[in-house]
Amino acid sequence: MLHVFTRAIRRHHGERLVHHVLGFALTLLITLATPQGHAQTRGGTLNFVVTPEPTALVDLATTATNVLKVSPKVVEGLLDYDFRLQPKPSLATSWEVSDDSRKFIFHLRHGVKWHDGKPFTSADVAYSIQTLRQVHPRAKTTFANVTDIAMPDPYTVVITLSKPAPWLLKAFSSSETPIVPKHIYDNTDVLGNPADNAPIGTGPFRFVKWVRGSYIEYERNNDYWDTGKPYLDRIVVKVISDPAARTVAFEDGSVDLSGDSPVPLSDVQRLKGDPKLALETRGYEFQAGVARIEFNLDNPALKNLNVRQAIASALDREVIRKVIYYGYATPLASPIIPSSPYYDPTPTPYPFNVERANALLDEAGYPRKADGTRFALTVDPLPIGDLPTRTAAYVKSALARVGITVTVRSQDLSAYLKRIYTDRDFDFSINGMSNLFDPVAGVARLYTTSNFRRGVPFTNGSHYSNPEIDQLFTQVAEETDETKRKQFFSQIQRILERDLPDINLVSPQYLTIYSRTVHNHTISPDGVSASFADVWLQR
Structure with a gap:
């Protein structure tokens, strides 16, 4: 059709006009073919929120989600x-x-x-x-x-x-x-x-500066190998520690984009009604994981399986789903998420049952004292977002019903990581762990004996060791037959749910919140942890 139109214009108006008309027509076609009818544009500054503030700017020695968002x-x-x-x-x-x-x-x-x-x-x-x-x-x-x-x-x-x-x-x-x-x-x-905090890479953006407690600035790499990209001139990563303040920042337009459910879930419905904003649930295919309680099995009380069974029996996952996650989660007992082909849906052997929890604690040798309590524990919620802390408050309330006194301890991320993985000065923590591209990578690190690695974050923090689990993970890592892999993973899940080195609670549904002026922010399973080479702004 464009060819016929060009011939007609050339016949009546000459070659020079043809080039003008053809250029206009091509621009129009590209514009119409672009989402929302806007041509891809160059330039602008993206205001991107990452919380909490990263502990480093390169993910060489950490898998903390806040670092993963800036490093790429x-x-x-x-x-x-x-x-x-x-x-x-x-x-x-x-x-x-x-x-x-x-x-x-x-x-x-x-x-x-x-x-x-x-x-x-x-x-x-x-x-x-x-x-x-x-x-x-x-x-x-x-x-x-x-x-x-x-x-x-x-x-x-x-x-x-x-x-x-x-x-x-x-x-x-x-x-x-x-x-x-x-x-x-x-x-x-x-x-x-020093490059961990002032990175040198090959990527679409160059590090400019890091003003601690305030923002991190990146500028366009004009020598990037993918010619024409990135489209943005600049990224400013803002540090906004208060969840309510992040909600306000989206509403007043001072921030454009953030992931991992960056605002209180109680605010999501209100933001859904804002015509300037939108939500995205894709982009967590690698990160998708499980919110969990991780026990320190070196603690004398928690080393007792009856005690861990009692704690599991005292918790109602449906309450966590509804009250803590506002429905944006799926209850589960397995360390493998329900969307995985390797997920085993066998029900937990320790369903919610307060009466059973009390009986197990009695059997474990922890009777109630005159004040109704049995013993005390401290919980350390992962200081990323508000969900671990909210979950800790629920766990404290639930365990009080069976006579376990819980103190919730708060700290920044660096102190948390040191306490859990280096000093091992904790009773139990509440965190979330990603399944990643395969449970061999995302799940094995939490349970195999060789992955008890002091000083290395997000590994086997419980100090769990079971030769049968070690062997099964070794076998499944090498197995090429999918049927056999599913069988191995099913065995792994059932053993872990029986041994309870941790209690898997829910699989969260993470949300990305963005201004409708931001395009191509989620084009891969990395979501907002991608490079942003393709992101452009419609200002």
Whole structure:
């Protein structure tokens, strides 16, 4: 049709006018083809809220969600993924996997430069993976069977495994396996390197400054390898600690975007009615996880299985779903989320039953004293968002009914991580853990003996050890038959639900809240933890 129109214009008005009309027509077609009828635009500043304030700006040694939201803006991975978790090119343009899933070959993008001008090569990839194996909470498990990382040339990486890992190709996103510059980190204290807080990457945005307690600023990388991107000039990551203040900031337009249900869930219905704002539930396919109680099994009382069974029996998951999560959650007892193909729906062996909880505590040797109490515990809720603290308040109330006195302790994220994973000075905590792309990566780290790693956050904080669980996770990590994998995961879930090193409560439905002027903020399973190279503003 456009061709016919062009011929007619040329015949009546000449060649010069054709170019003007054709350009206008193409612009019109692109505009109409763009969502909401607006052409993609360049420029502007995105005001992005991350809470609490990140403890670092590179996710090399942490899986804290607040760090995962900022790191990929600067530091990239070998691959990106679509919503079906199928891989797409990023720093790697192509890849091959051997039939036995023991060799992974990545062909790297040519001409990529670090933000300091140095060339990106295979040496950076090999260094990053080896370093992640030492300091990252999940990489020790993810890359456990790596025997060699070869660099036949500056643009090829060959990873060889001792055993199959059919799920490994899903592990190379920027938020899971960040590629950092070897020339910056090599022969330094990786955990104390200044680049952790002033990152140098290959990504679409360059770090500008971090004003602690206020904001983090990033600017457009004009030398980005994906020509024409990013569309934004700047990202300002705002730190707003008060949940109610975040709600107001969305309403008055001072912030544009945030994820992980950034406002009190009691405010969501009101924000839904604001024509300037919208909600998104996609973008949590990697992060999707479970809200849980994690016991310190070194505590004498909690080491007693009867006590843990009693605590489980005293909690009503349906109350947690309705009252704490306002319905944005699914009750479950398994560490694997219901949307996973490996989820076992077998009911919990410890349903809500206060009478049974009291009987179990009596059997455990903790009778009520004259004041009606049995013993006291302290709970440490993860200081990210308000949901762990709200859950802790409910747990305190529920356990008081069976004679357990609970004190809720508050602290910032750094103090929490040190207390739980380094000092181990806690009774039980309330946190959330992601299932990720496969339970081998997201779940095994919480329960295998080798993942009791003092000082490494979000690993086996309970100090649980069961040789049967260790063996099952080893087997399922190598298994290529899906039917057998489901059987292994079913066994794992039933053993963990019986042993209760933790109590899985609900699988939350996370929400992203955004101004309708923000486009392409959720185009992958990483959601707002992606690079934002494709984000643009309609101002």
